[in-house]
Amino acid sequence: MPAEIYVDGASAGNPGPSGIGIFIKHDGKTESFSIPIGDHSNQEAEFLALIEGMKLCAARGFESVSFRTDSDIVERAAELEAVKNKA
Template sequence: MIEAYFDGASAGNPGPSGAGVFINANGQVERFCIPLPEMSNHEAEFHAFIAALEICLEKGYKTVSFRTDSELVNRAIEKEFVKNKAYAPLFEKALSLTNQFDLFFLKWIPSRENKNADELARKAIQQAK
């Protein structure tokens, strides 16, 4: 099974932001740094998730376990509901993408287990500045 780790980060809240996606495709590692415009950290987390979903779909990965340290994203997808309406468009887009997978899993992990994606997100912030 493919494992995709993602993280969003902002330098300020809001501030220049970035998304990091780290994919382990059966031992083959892929890394993505995605610079984002100025936004909040929570928005960056949703953008990182959407990027991870889109990358996996583009590569034809249809059975994927996604990993995040964002409790907000994890809870929103798990409950299929987002409380803050400001995140609703991002949530809806992410939810629609999850339906395109044959098997989709999302698991919350502690930050220490998401270091690769975090480093990529921070690198993307530097690219965004």
């Protein structure tokens, strides 16, 4: 079953209190999640949104998933399956 996943992360400060948002569309249904994640940088929050989105997809047994993000670094890392500097 294919799904579209929209993810975003944000922080108030760098680092600072952060949260992630995940929106899932599948089979004519939608689900949305807003999750506080503690103190992180904005980039960390963006990556954590993608990771949590992947976990939600795996738990639902989706066979095909397309992700949408407004973060260039997350998009490039996901497409290339690599990051410039590993933490």
